[in-house]
Amino acid sequence: EAALVKKQQGYYNFLHGIMVSQDNVNEAERYFKKAVSLGLSMDHDMAMAKLNLAGIAFSKRRKQEATKLLAEAQKLDKQGMLTEQIKMMKQNMKQAQMPKQHYGQGGSLRAQKRRSR
Numbered sequence: 361e362a363a364l365v366k367k368q369q370g371y372y373n374f375l376h377g378i379m380v381s382q383d384n385v386n387e388a389e390r391y392f393k394k395a396v397s398l399g400l401s402m403d404h405d406m407a408m409a410k411l412n413l414a415g416i417a418f419s420k421r422r423k424q425e426a427t428k429l430l431a432e433a434q435k436l437d438k439q440g441m442l443t444e445q446i447k448m449m450k451q452n453m454k455q456a457q458m459p460k461q462h463y464g465q466g467g468s469l470r471a472q473k474r475r476s477r
Contacts, residue, residue: 381412385416385420392416403437404441407432407437411429411433434446
C-alpha cells in the first residue's frame, strides 16, 4: 500500500472495503472512510463509497450521518448509475422511521374472546 500513489491508495481502500463489507461492517466502514479521505478520481466511485458508508451508518442507527452521506452520493452520481440504489436506501430509511401500526386490539384469538365477555 505504501508504494502506491495517493489516489491508488484510495482505490485500494475502496476495493478492500467492498471485499470485507459482507463479513465485517466495522472494518469496511474504516476502509471506505479512508478511501473517501484519500480521494477517488471518478465521481461515481466516490458516490459508491459514500453510498456504502450511508448504508453502514444507517445500520448503526446514525440516521443524520446516513442522510448526509446519501445526499452527497446523489450529488456525485452525475450519470445516474446509482439512482435505483439511492432510491431504495431512501425508501428503507423512510420505512424504518415510520411508527409500527397496531390494528385493533391485537393479541391472540383467545385473548380477544376473553375481552369480549
